[in-house]
Amino acid sequence: MLLLALDTATPAVTVALHDGRDVIASSSQVDARRHGELLLPAVDRVLADAGLRLDAVTGVVVGVGPGPYTGLRVGLMTADTFGLALGVPVHGLCTLDGLAHAAGFDGGPFVVATDARRKEVYWATYADSRTRLTEPAVDRPADIAERVAGLPAVGAGALLYPDTFPDAHDPQHGSAAALAELAVERLAAGQELPAPRPLYLRRPDAQVPKNYKVVTPK
Structure with a gap:
């Protein structure tokens, strides 16, 4: 087993690798505005630290929130993309459970x-x-x-x-290392992990302006 874990539901961009026995590499950076910019380099970094390639990954687990819309979307879309590209299962876990x-x-x-x-x-x-x-x-x-x-x-x-x-x-923010440990424990116990679907709990912060003026061609 080589499980890639990631979570972007909090200000932390956090990634970890778990080989079924231990977390073998991890990375966490706190920057609420740069999830999309920091996530893929963090994945590259943990793979390099472990001396492994992405195609060695046999499963992905991602924090599903609750969290802000934009941050959650980055992690979930990245996890889904890895799952499709590698042909491996993608699991979800509540970010609060990881904390x-x-x-x-x-x-x-x-x-x-x-x-x-x-x-x-x-x-x-x-x-x-x-x-x-x-x-x-x-x-x-x-x-x-x-x-x-x-x-x-x-x-x-x-x-x-x-x-x-x-x-x-403490801890203040999400931890991919803890998420990976929890996922491995539950999988080993035969538990079915949730689907990687976002847990938003409320509407996005971004809203269409109330006095939005519709412009139609003449």
Whole structure:
């Protein structure tokens, strides 16, 4: 097995290779505006670090969000393209699940919250680093304060809103290495991974202007 993992659902452009036993190469760069520019060079870099070629890859796993439209689209389209070109399966995994796995909290329930912009967070609660308790959602931090009270939290969204998440910790962004580890565990256990379809949870930030003037030929 050689699993290529990538995630662009958060400001991090993150890529990793997993050989079925360990993560053998990984790369992460934080730049919310350059996902499309940074992703393919990051793939080239991890392959070079591992001394392997792209055609050695036997499967792809991609973070499906939740996340902003543009960032998610870059990762998902790249994963689909690799799958088609190589003739290998492409799997999806929730980005919040990858963050939970990277956090490694196994002493009780906790929250993962990423920055959803618009003064909102994408979030879910977990029993441990491998078990999600609630479906991913997007909300204003103040609106969920009672539901997450007393729980430790990880992610950039938690760190941004200390009033709601007073016990907040790193990691802040998505981790392809953790995503790959989680995918390998679940595949080895015979679990079927989700399809690589985006988890947007809300409409794109970009909107058609309300007073858009239609120009027709004379």
